[in-house]
Amino acid sequence: RNRNGSGSGQLRLPPGPWQLPVIGNLHQLMVHGPLVYRTMASMARRLDAPLMSLRLGEVPVVVASSADAAREITKTHDVRFATRPWSATIRVLMRDGAGLVFAPYGALWRQLRKMAILELLSARRVQSFRHVREDEARRLVAAVAAERRPGEAVNVSERIAVFVADSSVRMTMGDRFKKRDEFLESLAEGIRISSGFNLGDLFPSSRLASFVSGTTRQAEANHRRSFELIDCALRQHEERRAAAAGAGAVDDEDLIDVLLRIQKEVGLEVPLTMGNIKAVILDLFGAGSETSANTLQWVMSELIMNPSVMLKAQAELHDTLQGKPIVTEDDLAGLKYLKLIIKETLRLHPVVPLLVPRECQETCKVMGFDIPVGTTVLVNVWAISRDPKYWEDPKMFRPERFENIHINFKGTDFEFIPFGAGRRMCPGITFAEASMELALASLLYHFDWELPSGFYSTKLNMVEKMGGTVRRKNDLYLVPTVRMPPSAAP
Ligand code: HEM
Numbered sequence: 001r002n003r004n005g006s007g008s009g010q011l012r013l014p015p016g017p018w019q020l021p022v023i024g025n026l027h028q029l030m031v032h033g034p035l036v037y038r039t040m041a042s043m044a045r046r047l048d049a050p051l052m053s054l055r056l057g058e059v060p061v062v063v064a065s066s067a068d069a070a071r072e073i074t075k076t077h078d079v080r081f082a083t084r085p086w087s088a089t090i091r092v093l094m095r096d097g098a099g100l101v102f103a104p105y106g107a108l109w110r111q112l113r114k115m116a117i118l119e120l121l122s123a124r125r126v127q128s129f130r131h132v133r134e135d136e137a138r139r140l141v142a143a144v145a146a147e148r149r150p151g152e153a154v155n156v157s158e159r160i161a162v163f164v165a166d167s168s169v170r171m172t173m174g175d176r177f178k179k180r181d182e183f184l185e186s187l188a189e190g191i192r193i194s195s196g197f198n199l200g201d202l203f204p205s206s207r208l209a210s211f212v213s214g215t216t217r218q219a220e221a222n223h224r225r226s227f228e229l230i231d232c233a234l235r236q237h238e239e240r241r242a243a244a245a246g247a248g249a250v251d252d253e254d255l256i257d258v259l260l261r262i263q264k265e266v267g268l269e270v271p272l273t274m275g276n277i278k279a280v281i282l283d284l285f286g287a288g289s290e291t292s293a294n295t296l297q298w299v300m301s302e303l304i305m306n307p308s309v310m311l312k313a314q315a316e317l318h319d320t321l322q323g324k325p326i327v328t329e330d331d332l333a334g335l336k337y338l339k340l341i342i343k344e345t346l347r348l349h350p351v352v353p354l355l356v357p358r359e360c361q362e363t364c365k366v367m368g369f370d371i372p373v374g375t376t377v378l379v380n381v382w383a384i385s386r387d388p389k390y391w392e393d394p395k396m397f398r399p400e401r402f403e404n405i406h407i408n409f410k411g412t413d414f415e416f417i418p419f420g421a422g423r424r425m426c427p428g429i430t431f432a433e434a435s436m437e438l439a440l441a442s443l444l445y446h447f448d449w450e451l452p453s454g455f456y457s458t459k460l461n462m463v464e465k466m467g468g469t470v471r472r473k474n475d476l477y478l479v480p481t482v483r484m485p486p487s488a489a490p
Contacts, residue, residue, distance in 0.1 A: 011363075014062055016053035017043055024055030026202070041065060041383035051367055057202030059063075059085075062371055063076040063354075065380040067390060067414040070365045073358065073377055074414075074422035082423045085149055085359040085376045087201035089193055092219035096227065098274025099283035100427075102194075103354060108270045112280060116427045119258050126430045128252050130329050131173045133435055135264035136167040137442040138326060141486040144447065153452040156443075157297050160391045163439050164293040168285055172239045176252035183229045184289070190222050191286050191468030201361035230278045257283065284428075285481035286468075291351050292432045294471045298349035299341060299440055301476055302397045302470040304451060305460050309399060310444070313338050314483075317445045325484070327441045328428070329434070335441060346409055348397060348460065351469040353382035381417055390415035447480035 019025055032039040040063050045051045052067035064073050073081050083105035086094075090102050100116055103109035119125065140163040147154050165184055169177045177183060198215050237256050244251055253261070259280060263272045304309040320334040321327065332338075360375040371377070386394045392401070407413045410429070411421035419426035426432075444451075451460065463473040 001174050005485060010371060012368070013051045013372075014051035014367075014369040015047055015049045016055075019046065019055050022057075024057060029054075030058070031364070035470075036466065037380055037470075040354075040378075040380055041386075044380065044383065050482040053371055058204060059202055059376055060372065060374070061376045061378060062360075063378045063380055065383045066387070067384055069367060070297075070379045070381075070384060070417060070421070071414040073379055074417070074420065074425070076247050077364055077366060078422040080362050080364050081358040081377055083359050085357050086087050087194075088204055089198065089201050089215055089219045092216055093194055093223050094279065095223060095275075097273045097277075097279050099276065099279030099281075100282045101287055103381075104311070105361065108276070111268065111270050112276070113423075113427065115259075115262055119262065120255055120280075121427050121431050123430050125258075126434050129167075130434075131291075132170045132238065133167050133438050134326075134328060136163055136170070137168070137438045138486070139163075140439060141342075141442050141446045144443070144480055145482065145486045148480050148482075151453070151479060153479050154363055155281070155475050156449075156478050157293075157472060157475035160296045160300070160364055160439065161289075161293045164289050164435060165294070167435055168289050170254075172255045172284060173233050173240075174251065174256070174346070175236070175240055177233055178236060179229055179232055183226075183233070183285075186222060186225045186229060187282065188286055188467065189281070190226055191290065193219055193222060195468050226282055227278055230281055233281070234278075237240075256281065263397075268304055287426070288428050288431060290467075290469045290471070292436055294351045294469050295342070295345060295349065295432075296436055296439055297435075297472055297476055299345045300443070300449070300478070301460060301462060301472065302345055302348070303341070303444075304476075304478060305451060305462075306397050309341065309397065310449070310481075313341055314448075317441060321445065321467075325440065326486075327445050329438060332437050332441065337399065338437060338441055340402045342433070342440070343402050343409065344397055344399040346418040347385045347391070347416060348395075349380045349470065350385060351471070352418070352420075352471055353466075354378040354380055355417075355420045377461060379417070379420070381420075385416055385418065387415070422450055446482065446484045448483050449478045449480055452477060 017025055017028055020027060025319060028043065029036050029039050040052070042049065044063060044065040049065065050069040052063045052064060052065065054061040064070050071102050084090075086104070094102055098108060100109070100112040103112055137184075143162070144154055147159075162196055165180060166198070168174065169180060193215070201215065232258065259277050261269075264276060284488050295483055302390075303313070316337045318326070318333060324331075355378065358377045360371045360373055360377060363373045364371055368410070385391070407416050409416055409418050411417060411419065411425045414421065419429050461474055464470050465473040
């Protein structure tokens with residue numbers, strides 16, 4: 001074990017594995033491939049270190065891997081860890097103004113956060129988009145039915161991603177976006193390059209400037225492209241509004257309307273620039289789409305491997321709907337088992353497994369160790385929610401485990417925080433739940449699902465891929481059989 005960290009003086013840092021000069025612990029992480037949350041979990045277990053020090057290139061990192069450590073970081077010392085590290089990449093991506101996800105802790109972040117909680121992602125706002133989700137869920141089942149050939153598989157991953165993307169775009173700009181595919185591509189790249197594991201960000205002061213400038217160039221190109229596409233979305237939005245006003249039509253506010261209205265309000269503590277507005281729009285997609293879509297893909301993967309769970313969920317749906325032609329959001333409240341399935345999936349497959357990185361703003365003591373100012377702090381939610389200390393048979397997919405206990409993901413039960421906790425916790429839970437529940441209920445109500453012939457559920461490939469979020473490495477292909485014909489839908 002080391003007492004690492006150059007210049008740490010007499011500080012008592014959390015224990016960590018041996019470090020090499022220059023690269024620190026990168027070699028131990030990289031040797032096991034890109035699923036770093038898994039490698040970090042086994043390192044922390046081996047060292048019995050709920051708080052563990054690492055150095056990734058030049059970046060000092062502390063990883064919290066127990067419920068107590070997570071509570072200390074996100075609750076007890078909340079304010080000290082309430083800012084995000086700004087790498088060279090993030091600086092480029094935020095050049096025209098920060099959004100909510102990366103805004104440094106301070107007045108701008110507070111204002112954006114308040115706007116998100118009270119206006120953009122409030123329960124009332126989420127409710128106001130009900131018709132969009134119901135309409136997109138109908139399209140989802142219609143698309144599966146149309147694509148289906150007897151005995152042939154449908155790309156479920158793709159259908160789910162399209163459902164989530166189209167609903168998000170419509171809630172944001174009131175309509176489909178003509179450049180949706182380009183936009184999603186640029187967004188996925190932005191998420192990947194901002195995740196902090198590229199060489200330029202790990203060696204910010206390096207003289208080997210080529211990879212630093214390579215990273216910066218890539219970030220610059222991505223930033224330019226994303227902002228051009230947002231400009232395009234804003235223009236399309238304006239044209240639509242003008243046409244609607246001309247026709248005397250009155251529409252619900254979409255999220256762009258809300259943002260532009262708030263921008264004009266007097267008395268804002270910090271003026272909102274168009275740069276901030278565009279960054280928030282990007283945030284809503286970046287933080288909301290891949291996360292919800294990937295979670296749904298993991299749900300469907302687990303259901304295929306656990307057919308008795310799928311049958312139980314379908315039985316609940318049929319009992320609740322009593323032959324109604326489609327699932328509506330009124331039906332969701334009665335679907336208790338379906339909600340447990342989503343909960344259990346968030347436990348086994350937290351798609352943001354290390355939370356979004358925090359940075360220590362002020363040297364402080366946590367669990368008897370010193371965390372120096374400037375340290376990047378990660379919370380290994382993946383490790384915590386599979387730890388046998390808190391979970392019986394942690395690797396088993398068993399939604400029933402949540403039946404008689406009051407553990408929830410709302411940020412107070414630290415053994416289960418897939419959305420984080422404290423001031424920086426995800427503000428999009430209600431938004432995410434609404435689309436995930438409706439899409440899942442619709443897929444299970446209208447179809448039975450099987451693996452293509454020759455595949456066995458116990459052999460389903462569950463290999464993960466880490467981009468900005470954790471997704472399936474291979475798209476999920478399943479064979480649907482119609483159970484309740486979507487054509488019966490109005
Ligand atoms: C299954 C779906 C989702 C998961 C698992 C998830 C998870 C997370 C996590 C782990 C964080 C970091 C929390 C922390 O640092 O403690 C976060 C932050 C955030 N999420 Fe989500 N999220 C989801 C869906 C959404 C949706 C649908 C939206 C909005 C449309 C959203 C918006 C945000 C924003 C804006 C932040 C940054 C908050 C801040 O820094 O103050 N998320 N999310």
